[in-house]
Amino acid sequence: MGKTAIILGATGLTGGLLLEQLLIDNRYQKIILFSRKTCGITHDKIEEHLVDLLNLKAQKDKFIADEVFCCIGSTKAKTPNEENYLEIDFGIPVMAAQLCKENNIQTFIVISALGADKHSKLFYNRTKGRMEEAVLLEKITNTYILQPALISGNRSEKRMGEDVAKIFMKLVNPFLLGSLSKYKSVHPINIASCMVFLANNLYPEVRIPSDEIKKLATNK
Template identity: 60%
Template sequence: METSKKSAIIIGATGLTGNVLLQELLKDDRYGTVKLFSRSSVGISSPKLEEHLLNLFDIEAHKAKFIADEVFCCIGTTMSKTPNKEQYGAIDYGIPVTVAKLCKENSIETICVISALGANAESSVFYNRVKGEMEQAVLSMSIPNTYLLQPSLIGGKRKEKRLGEWLAKKFFIILRPLFVSSLKKYRVIPPQEIAQCMVILANRANKERRRILSDEISKIVEGDRNRT
């Protein structure tokens, strides 16, 4: 008897990592439906794909459509792109927390959220503090399978130009040989590894709620490759 295929929701599929994740799910035979909730279309066609174009700040109004086995939240901005702190908080805190709330209300048992290395609710750095507060709020929902991924700088080419991030990537790539032992978590990480890790974790369903540092993301992906 054929096992029924799963459904997944992606928030932020038009972004760098979210788009890579979308490609991973579309080619994964375990998934029959991939729902996208975003402001604009990804511009591709697939029988698996179901797009819901909307204002993500109003996503709660679409609760009836927010039904899936797993949810992947890849939304995020930067201080250079969104300098207004209130707007920044509405995106990096407000959207993931609302998404987690919908998961709780609709009995979705698995959520994977991209956070950031250094996330800390007690941090004096605004960016890190917002990410840390978001993590705390998501964890407080007590969704059975909750994974908060904390990548370092994410490699790859983005659609929009981020000069500061580009320079930082170049700097960290040059210093990569020095990032050993406990410093491995600061290495630039490819979006493919983050996306693959999210899929691996979602399919483990270990009933755990935890944070995953950048170097562990790479280890999880490497371990999965070695098993196959």
Template identity: 55%
Template sequence: MNKTAIILGASGLTGGILLRKLLEDNRYSVIKLFSRTRIEGLPNKVKQFIGDLLELEKFKSDFTADEVYCCIGTTARKTPNKEFYKKIDYGIPVMAAKLSKENGISTFLVISAMGANRKSNVFYNRTKGEMEHDVLQENIQRTSILRPSLIGGERNERRILEKIGLAVFKIIQPLFVGPLNKYKIISAECIAQAMVNLANNTSNAEVIISSNDIKKLAKNN
């Protein structure tokens, strides 16, 4: 198999792990990265397109592939301006879905978040919910929206408060049983593996993937 995959957000935690997995996967002969900065030291099968992802439509002619993996996401701490935050967490995935539809890409996977709801009073949840809704409006043949809980893993950037929060969360993990199980930390490794498995399992008809189901899908390797 000689597939082409697009990754948005390959410089982030989950996107970086996903990139490594696709590099090791013989089913993929070309991996296209769309990002603001170049990642050095990558093999020839990686093609990098550098520019402003808020103007993703300018890349339309190069935005061709079999699959799109959208791992874009920021935080309120990194992007306190709500208007700019929405341009990233809503605008980029929705434009990626539009380009996928226009260019005949049949598989689109995007990371959302637990609690996404376009009618929520919480800005973060509402933004994610609006993104999900408008991505689905494109009616791409195979769309998978992953809703992970708190994502764990070693990040390159320093996020002291987030590290403290994760440490505390890990301590109380044993208390998360029964209905609370879905709130347990999920690793970025797990999310990336589930995305690859989803893209390569045409029998999976689920559209919205909960955090618990992401963990199950990651094991089907």
């Protein structure tokens, strides 16, 4: 019997690519989506729930799976209010981890960011660091935290600052070698593939930076 996976954020860039991979992966029988809007895909494997993700706890009875992939993330441009940003980038992943613990889901994989640090002076990095700490406190058996640098790829919405950064990183990437390779930008297809690998293989590290994301992506 195939596995059941939950994806949070399947309508986003990385989450959408992850969904595509799981739909063609014979190891998975059902993909449960919790989203604010529909992914727009009709498939026998998909069970879609359009819900308020800020009240994810209300979905506890439906939050049943072998593994959970959390691809939730906002930006300062999309969510300038820090309180709202905290509800999304901290609140949703942490509640998902709590539901995993309560429902005995053994695998939780979440996207964070390079530079996550609960003591950082930068609100974005501090939020990610606090999120990571809170997730790890749930002590889910197989917890993996992906820490990509800048995520490349084409999003449906325009992000001016991010687009400029992508152009810059495309020029700089070839010079980031050795210990600096973790600062290279990473394509979302690599993040999605890495998540699939981690869900189906034991791995000794909890936090996975960009250079490791790319290596593991080739092994899925």
